[in-house]
Amino acid sequence: MTELGTSLKEARLAKGYSLEDLQEMTKIQKRYLSGIEEGNYSMMPGSFYIRAFIKQYADAVGLNSDELLESYKQELPSSSSEEMRQTMTSAPTRSRSITKSSNRLGEVLPMVTVAVIIIIGIVIFWLLYQNLMMKDNNPTETQTDQPVSIEEPETKDETSAVDSETEEEPIEEEPVEEVEPTQTIAKGKIDGETTNYTLSGTDTFSLKIVARGRAWVGVKNQSGVEMLGYELAKGKTVTLDLSDAQTARIRVGAAPQIDVFINDEKVEYGTPTTDRVTQNMMIQFSNQQ
Numbered sequence: 001m002t003e004l005g006t007s008l009k010e011a012r013l014a015k016g017y018s019l020e021d022l023q024e025m026t027k028i029q030k031r032y033l034s035g036i037e038e039g040n041y042s043m044m045p046g047s048f049y050i051r052a053f054i055k056q057y058a059d060a061v062g063l064n065s066d067e068l069l070e071s072y073k074q075e076l077p078s079s080s081s082e083e084m085r086q087t088m089t090s091a092p093t094r095s096r097s098i099t100k101s102s103n104r105l106g107e108v109l110p111m112v113t114v115a116v117i118i119i120i121g122i123v124i125f126w127l128l129y130q131n132l133m134m135k136d137n138n139p140t141e142t143q144t145d146q147p148v149s150i151e152e153p154e155t156k157d158e159t160s161a162v163d164s165e166t167e168e169e170p171i172e173e174e175p176v177e178e179v180e181p182t183q184t185i186a187k188g189k190i191d192g193e194t195t196n197y198t199l200s201g202t203d204t205f206s207l208k209i210v211a212r213g214r215a216w217v218g219v220k221n222q223s224g225v226e227m228l229g230y231e232l233a234k235g236k237t238v239t240l241d242l243s244d245a246q247t248a249r250i251r252v253g254a255a256p257q258i259d260v261f262i263n264d265e266k267v268e269y270g271t272p273t274t275d276r277v278t279q280n281m282m283i284q285f286s287n288q289q
Helices: 003-015 019-026 030-038 047-060 065-071 082-137 158-166
Strands: 184-191 194-202 206-211 215-221 226-232 237-241 247-252 258-262 265-267 279-287
Touching: 003 030, 003 047, 003 065, 019 030, 019 047, 030 047, 047 065, 047 215, 206 215, 206 226, 226 237, 247 258
Parallel strands: 194 279
Antiparallel strands: 184 194, 206 237, 206 258, 215 226, 215 247, 247 279, 258 265
16 A cells, blocks of 8 residues: 555544445446545556546545645646557548548549530520420410500598598507515425425526535436536536426535525535535425426
């Protein structure tokens, strides 16, 4: 076990987290978390993921990830530049293919243009020829063959004019002002790290998550469908429309870093965030129709 792995494991145990708890918070597989603690990086998909997983692990247990990576950088494998070299060598091949395609298009385009012009000329000639043949076959039409229309003078219906003037104007009804329901967010039972709330007096349920620091956030509806489940970076804001949901379960991995708003109204955690890093909110939505 490396010193880096020992520091992370001690911080995890101090928080009272198991590897299963940490897996749910960070969404990193348990075997990778165990490999980090034991210093076994050979199972990792690459050096980039090693540093990213260690950073998420440190943030989840309340350690400064940047300082931790800097202090133990000698224990971490160096990044490989093989993918960069492959990208550099493949770029000229693609550019040469594009150049060849452009040259072929430049050779074919004039021939296609000439063919189109010839076809258009043939069509115009054929249409002119057909018009000349029709004029030769049809006799000259005289003006007497055209139908003559006789316009009758318009008569005014004086009675209709008088009736239209005497019609009463419709009476406009004043619109009835609708009274908007008053939104209420009531705090209910607090069970450990879980606090129950009831949202009523509204027909909308808009959930906004604002990250003041890096933290993992998960949101599920009453059917267990995961609406959100990943780590948010500092300054990130996520908005979810849960108007069709009956309940919503919100789980925050680092409560001091996350602010929760329901219909733009901030909801406070049931227990102080200094005592519990992980917090749950159960929102019961009473839809007003």
